[in-house]
Amino acid sequence: MTKWIQNINCPEDLKKVPLESLPEVAAEYRQFLIESIAKTGGHLGASLGTLELTIALHYVLNSPEDKICWDVGHQAYVHKMITGRRERMSTMRQAGGLSGFPSPWESCHDPFIVGHAGTAISQAVGLACARDLKRGQEKVVALVGDGAMTAGLSFEALNHAGHLKKSMLVILNDNEMSIARNVGAISRYLNKVLTNPIYNRVRGEVERQLQKFPRLRRLANISLEGMKHLFVPGVLFEELGYRYFGPVDGHNVVQLVGILKDVLALNSCCLLHVITKKGKGCEFAERDEEKGHGVVPFDIKTGEKIKGAREDVPHGISFTQAFSDALLKLARRDPAVVAVTAAMPTGTGLHDFQKIFPERCFDVGIAEQHAVTFAGAMAKRGLKPVVAVYSTFMQRSHDSVMHDVALQRTGVVLALDRAGLVGADGATHQGIFDIAYLGSVPGIILGAPKDEFEMEKMLELGLESSVPFAIRYPRAHISKLFDELPKKSFQTGEGxxxxxxxxxxxxxxxxxxxxxxxxxxxxxxxxxxxxxxxxxxxxxxxxxxxxxxxxxxxxxxxxxxxxxxxxxxxxxxxxxxxxxxxxxxxxxxxxxxxxxxxxxxxxxxxxxxxxxxxxxxxxxxxx
Ligand SMILES: Cc1ncc(C[n+]2csc(CCOP(=O)(O)OP(=O)(O)O)c2C)c(N)n1
CATH class of the missing domain: 3.40.50.920 (Rossmann fold)
Structure with missing residues (x-):
């Protein structure tokens, strides 16, 4: 059944496959991936979306000499398979098994351990600069999702790389999704240019004319260049110093190979805009891209999760649900309560709040630092912001908490979900440092509820606080042990x-x-x-x-x-x-x-x- 992939144990093996057979290779990897993740759970949608792109990259590059910097790294499952880890896919995210993210300790083909969004362009610029100083020849590629592109770090690196004009390739994997639908002006811009009928019509017409008048081609190219500034999707990137190519179909593997070869041969600072479908080829993951992002073991035919598959045996409700319920209750009472999420409305339990109070809920994109500074400013103007972010991602916001909330003497509630051990996501996602990094903020209040009653009370105290107020809670269900105990109210600092x-x-x-x-x-x-x-x-x-x-x-x-x-x-x-x-x-x-x-x-x-x-x-x- 697996005619090709059983013989592919490294990128060199992949290169032996004739170009025209790559679609068959893609089909085999797709089936293998779906069957494998159906058993282990994991990040499904992203790897299905970048499957052809990953094959094309390994077909053209010479990894590990050439470097692929994965952003977040949740889309690297096919890369893992091509680089000799296919047989260990059944151990995915289990103790002692494959990590759900790239890891240099697992393979020399993974340049960095990653898991937090927005790092790839920055790492690629670093590698490109180091290569040039050491007179190296290797290619450097950063693969970044449109969601990860909303991270401040991505912009900082884009800005720097565009200035240096180093030879490197940024691939923008545009599927219009973060975990939830992507948000923000850049996302809107990309979407607008893709669907701009004037651009598409004019470009098509000019290209047709070019065929007819070959001798005018050079001239026409110049006018096309001029026109580009009116219609071309990449103007933004071109102005930043990149040679922009695209948008191209991210599921046409043969075409991708050709394009990648050409673009990489330019040896310049390029950005390739690739359009993909998250969850491609898996019916339920395509239909509901958010659900297909990260899955527990599921039935391949129905997409339904297999019962008892969760690693946490439920006690009562989850801490996330307790937070969600408490916030809704308090927000109904007080119109000043607003909520902020950094691209994770569902994961952090803000989903219901977002539906009921859309105008009071702000999804800022993968921008945890901005989320906190933005909330601090809203608090200055009398609102009561609650920033719901996983403990591990709040690491990004330390200075915002310090400088833009605490120092301003404003009160913002930081709802730190997944504070503690997180299980299958592993080292990049452990929420086990927040007391240490937040504890140094002068005046901050740090609380940790044991149950839903304390969650609500802490949230209530936090909303009235004039200093930053962090509430940390784990990726777990609340114990039934406390159900029968009397619920005594308490004040801040009272055990x-x-x-x-x-x-x-x-x-x-x-x-x-x-x-x-x-x-x-x-x-x-x-x-x-x-x-x-x-x-x-x-x-x-x-x-x-x-x-x-x-x-x-x-x-x-x-x-x-x-x-x-x-x-x-x-x-x-x-x-x-x-x-x-x-x-x-x-x-x-x-x-x-x-x-x-x-x-x-x-x-x-x-x-x-x-x-x-x-x-x-x-x-x-x-x-
Ligand atoms: C700093 C940070 N915040 C939040 C997350 C959680 N997260 C993981 S993947 C993801 C969406 C990424 O979207 P995109 O880059 O477009 O990749 P896609 O999943 O669509 O392929 C988010 C928000 C993270 N990994 N890092």
Whole structure:
């Protein structure tokens, strides 16, 4: 069945295929990819969309000497297959298996580990400059989606590369989609030029005339050049210093090979505009491109997800849903509440808000830095902005939080979803650094709810805050353990005692409160009396509760789903040191100071000592 691809284990093998057979190769890869992702889950739509482009690139380039810089890298599955990883596709995104993103530690054909959008052009300019200084010959290509092109970093790099005019090729993969439909003026511009009937008609007519009068061709070319400035899609890029080519059909692999050869032979700073269809060749992914972006294992015939396929076993609702519900409720009460997303309305739970309050919901594109500065300005004018961004992507916005919110003495709520271990997305997406990078912002409030009640209360407090107020919550479902407990209201910086005890205190935040309560039960059976404190806030700390805990128990354990350096435990240590209580025995249970690869969240929590059993074992050891 796989006549071609079973013999392709490196780009050199691909080059042995006759040009006219490349459509067959594409069809085989497409079928293999769909069948494979149906079993493992993963980013489906993007790789289907760039499938022909990837084949054409490897047909023309000499990887790994020539470099392909992937933007985000979620579209690199076919690249992985061509570069010798086809047989490991069944391990995709599992512990010890293939990463869902390019990784130099996996293959010499992946120049960088990537996962955050907007890096490819910047990396390509860097590689091109280094090549020229070292008198190298290699080609450098950046493959960027129209979504990733909305990132500020992409613009910064475009600007720099256009100025340097280095020999490199930027391929704009235009499918009009980010995860959701792409937004922004550039997207509108690209769309307008593609559908501009005047341009298409005039270009067609001039080309016909050219055929008839070959001797006038040069002259006509000049007038075509002039006309270009009126109609050609790439004027914007040409003005920035690029030689623009396109738009071309991104699914015609034979034609793409020819075009890539020609463009690369120019050895100049070029931009090739390629039109693709996200999810191409998979019925449900084409029909609903947003759904087809990232999928869990699914039934190939129906596209329906296979039950029980999610890695998180549901408890109650997800933290994302709790945020979504709470925000809607509070926004109904207060018209000043507005929401901001950086191209992820569905992932961050703003979908319903966007539908109900379209004029109060702002999708700014993949522009997390702008999202926060923009929100800071809205807050200055009396609105109450909530910026919903994954913890890992908020890393981009540190200066905006510092300079454009905190320093301005304005209050913006930062809703940090996926704060903690994220599972299959792995190292590039772990949300385990936010306490450390936000904790240094003067005056900021950092909270972590354990359930939906606390989520709503924190959001309410955040909306009234005149300083930045971050709420971090994990990629998980809320524990049913708290359902029966009384719901006590609280103020900023106020924790609660879940269980009293006399041997050891567990100071826990957010997702770790459930684990602490379970560890309490395990230790009770062993005759150990454990006090469990749900701290709720990392900044400001509930100092009274900490001091009270020291009085009651001789030992303190801090628990957090965050790296150990600069995290919640560090904040507790700092506080004790300030109070000259440095002699108190404090053990910090947290994630190690390292990048953590892909794997299931539950398994990793256990591996790093944060499951109830491992917490109980650590305490027993210390006792
Ligand atoms: C800085 C950052 N913000 C958000 C994301 C989440 N994200 C992953 S892919 C994607 C859409 C990318 O769209 P595009 O570049 O057009 O590629 P396509 O998926 O359409 O092929 C987004 C928003 C990210 N990876 N990085």
């Amino acid at each position: 609660e005692v879940m269980f009293d005890g006399s041997d050891v205190t567990l100071l826990a935040i957010g997702s770790m409160v459930e684990a602490a309560c379970k560890a309490h039960t395990l230790l009770k059976d062993k005759g150990v009396s454990v006090r469990v404190v749900n701290m709720r806030f990392i900044k400001p700390l509930d100092e009274i509760l900490i001091l009270e805990s020291i009085e009651k128990t001789k030992m303190i354990f801090t628990l957090e789903e965050h790296v150990i350096t600069g995290g919640f435990g560090s904040k507790v240590l700092e506080f004790l040191e300030e109070r000259r209580l440095g002699q108190i025995l404090v053990r910090r249970l947290a994630l190690p100071d390292e990048f953590i690869e892909h794997g299931s969240r539950e398994t990793q929590l256990d591996h790093f000592g944060l499951s109830p059993e491992k917490i109980a074992a650590s305490i027993m050891k210390e006792l």
